[in-house]
Amino acid sequence: MSDADAAARVPGRPGVSDARRVVVKVGSSSLTTAAGGLDADRVDALVDVLVKQDGRQIVLVSSGAIAAGLAPLGLPRRPADLARQQAAASVGQGLLLARYTASFARYGRRVGQVLLTSDDTSRRAHYRNAYRTLDQLFAMGVTPVVNENDTVATDEIRFGDNDRLAALVAHLVRADLLVLLSDVDALYDGDPARPGARRISEVMGPDDLAGVELGRAGRAGVGTGGMATKVEAAAIATGAGIPVVLSAASAAADALSGAPVGTYFAPTGRRAAGRLLWLAHASTPRGAVTLDDGAVAAVTERGSSLLPAGITGVEGEFTAGEPIELRDGEGRVIARGLVNFDAREIPRLIGRSTHELARDLGPAYEREVVHRDDLVLLRA
């Protein structure tokens, strides 16, 4: 929706000014100097805004570990290979946290570092644990500063950008609002460096994104995802009922107050069951099972668990508890779920009833291959 259209419908931003629990994500490009390295003034300016959010609980998702580690390691730019990115993140994350600790301390406030990986947050025990830690930090008046655990994440399980991570954290902490702060002041209908690019002030649903060109990261060269990952993150959050504001980091105070800066993404869906959103968007499947038509119908139409009797094939090397894909007979992925058996156990279960399996193999085999509580549908 254009500025003029938005003004005509008397905009307002439901869910912004009254949001109590807010996830604020800031990108690398908003925290670093042109010469490389952390920009203490920009960190302070952001913290000045965050500490004045009276009555709110803020989770800060901050990128910048890799960018902060470049100069100390004599790296002229963000390296392309994972090993050097991880080395830079290892050096930079400490510097980043030290900077936030000093900056919040100006107001007598404390921060707590929370490093997450996509893999463990899709598992039930880890998800609950992450929630508990964040909740406890709130209870103690500490501001959590979250980043991806870059030094241990492998290429396959990496988020790589923090936009999606921020959307999932917003969901994890049951936030009322997600604010994405960047070096660009809003979403545009195309690369903002292009003359004539128009600012989009509100996105009420996917139709408002038709024809919008989502480019890669801009001039500074330290950001990763560009606009595509921000719009993807906004879709995850709004789809789970959480409104999103995207704005320049320099306009953070206005963005948090509900002033008409940046781009507002209205909620499009209802709040979904916690962990399953992570399972759908953050986990990396380790293998797959193929279902017969009856099992496809049971899982997709009746919300049933997947039983051994409905399986016709298995692929991959997974162990019990890992995420796998559920495919139909034509190879289409219909769902993702946490499996209760190792891949090597499944061939002898295929096509057999749980009753039969319990009789022949013992009571441990009288169970679903994927329980419905651990399963998320991926096809409408």
Ligand SMILES: Nc1ncnc2c1ncn2[C@@H]1O[C@H](COP(=O)(O)OP(=O)(O)O)[C@@H](O)[C@H]1O
């Ligand atoms: N349609 C678009 N609207 C706004 N910005 C865009 C668009 N397409 C590409 N961009 C670029 O995306 C960049 C922001 O992404 P990135 O550098 O990854 O940010 P951050 O480090 O804040 O996460 C902007 O600087 C801009 O150049």
Ligand SMILES: N[C@@H](CCC(=O)OP(=O)(O)O)C(=O)O
């Ligand atoms: N975890 C990484 C974030 C990667 C990154 O650059 O993200 P972003 O600047 O948000 O596009 C880091 O701290 O460097």
